[in-house]
Amino acid sequence: MASSVDPCFGVALHEFRERRGLSLRSLGQLAHRSKSHLHELEAGLKAPTVDTARHLDRVLGAGGVLARLVEAPIDHAAEAGELRARVAASDVGGDVLDRIEQGVDDLASSYPTMAPADLLPLVRRHLAYVGRLLDGRVTLAQQRRLLVAGGWLAVLRATVHIDLRQRAAAAAHLRAARDLAEHAEHGEIQAWCLETRAWDVLTQGDYRTALDLSRQAQRIAPKGSSARIQATAQEARAWARIGDVGATRRVLDRVERLTANLPVPERAEHHYRYDPAKAAAYTATTLAWAGDPGAEQVARAVLADLDPSGDGGARPRRSASARLDLGLALVAAGQPDEAVALGAQAVASGRVVPSNWWRAAELLAKVEQSGTPEAATLREACIEYAPGRQPPADSTPS
Known part of the structure; x- marks a missing residue:
């Protein structure tokens, strides 16, 4: 029996098909499915069976992503809550905002363990929801909380796009995150946008630009914030790739001072919360790159x-x-x-x-x-x- 329709399945199927450069017709020929059936799956008009999802996984080389989306239970309570919130968008209560912020933390905490292709549809869905609420009538205080949540989700989405080597999409969402952060006057998100750009250009071999972006991020990041620590660590990596061992060591000393009394955060796996274990891992990477x-x-x-x-x-x-x-x-x-x-x-x-x-x-x-x-x-x-x-x-x- 077919499972309930999860919109994430259609999004994921479309992305894997596009990644393979296949039209609906050509995928239908490979998978022995009709073009109309595949269109209905992508559009969310029809729910796939587990067997269909597994078959499409094999055809597209999706690594089980599609099957997991079908096998995973749909959070009907959350979807119903979203519908109620959309209907009453003129009165976004504190409980709705609390759930949104909790969702942001959950997604950021899933980043270290969840496959990028699995995480992306979830981030997109949450970001779209925040966007719909911002279109409604909200108070200034509610608007700021939504802008901050949207900023975090946009920078996380950009990071996932970078992981998938979708750099045009990443750049677009980094710009969106920056704009949201500026409207909310949120310096830490602005700093994370710069740090994320620094990492991206560093992986492409543009070490001097990475160095400059890392320093910009440090200048605007709030004192004691995870963004300032991460941006400092990113500067050390840039010096390591440039080959300046002395500068690398000096910046690593700064990272050590910043993290000397750093407690382990409540959710150490959270991508935007720096923890001592992350500091040690970054030091290992940086020293290895520097040939130390x-x-x-x-x-x-x-x-x-x-x-x-x-x-x-x-x-x-x-x-x-x-x-x-x-x-x-x-x-x-x-x-x-x-x-x-x-x-x-x-x-x-x-x-x-x-x-x-x-x-x-x-x-x-x-x-x-x-x-x-x-x-x-x-x-x-x-x-x-x-x-x-x-x-x-x-x-x-x-």
Whole structure:
């Protein structure tokens, strides 16, 4: 029996089809489904069965995303609450705003563990809801809370688009987040917009622009905020990529001072709340990029803390990045064999998102330059698990 219609399924199906460059007709030929049936699924006019979702997953190489959207229960209470709020948009009560803000925190906390393609439809839906409420009659106080929520959602959406290498969409939503933050006079969101741009251009090799954006973010971020710490850490990364070890160390010292008495936040997995574990992971990355001899020791400690059992731990995306960091440090230390093993584990986990794939490619290049024959193992893993290929059945990328 078909499940209830979840609009997220149609959005996800359309995005995976577009990503493959398929028309409805051509997808229908591949999946042995009629064009009209696929149109109804994308438009939300018909609910897919679990078997149909699984079949489309296989055809599109969606890694189980579509099936999970069908199998996951729909939050009917939340949808009913949204409908009531839309009808009474002229009186947005505090309970509605509280639920919106809670939803923002939930989505930001899902970012480290949820696959970008899974998270994006949820963020889009919440952002659209906030937009509809802003179109209604609200008080100034209510408007500001909605603007702040919309700002956080827009910068999170931009970050997810970056992870998926959809840079035009990311740029558009960063502009929207900046505008919302300016209207709300919210310096921290404005700083996160700059820091997010800094990370994006850094991954594209524009290190000087990354440096400038990181410094701009620090100037406008509120004192003691997570945005200021993150932007400072981003500056250190930019110096590391430029190759200035002295400047890298000096900025890392500033990060250490900023985080010296930092408590573990209530939701440490929240993407926009800095925590001590994140500080250690950033230090490991930065030292590895700078070629600093101290990178190996820090990277080993970070990996041991994140993944003590070797199963990915509670933050599998960070664990995968930690393996790449340690691998890079080991190559520099003349230990390419262990670096190959760590790199292969990272890419095979399915947790290296498309925007971070260059880090795996960089490690591969380093181990191949070392001349170790084991480099072929890492190359094979990179080919097998490269973005766009379907991940292994027991993997849930994030």
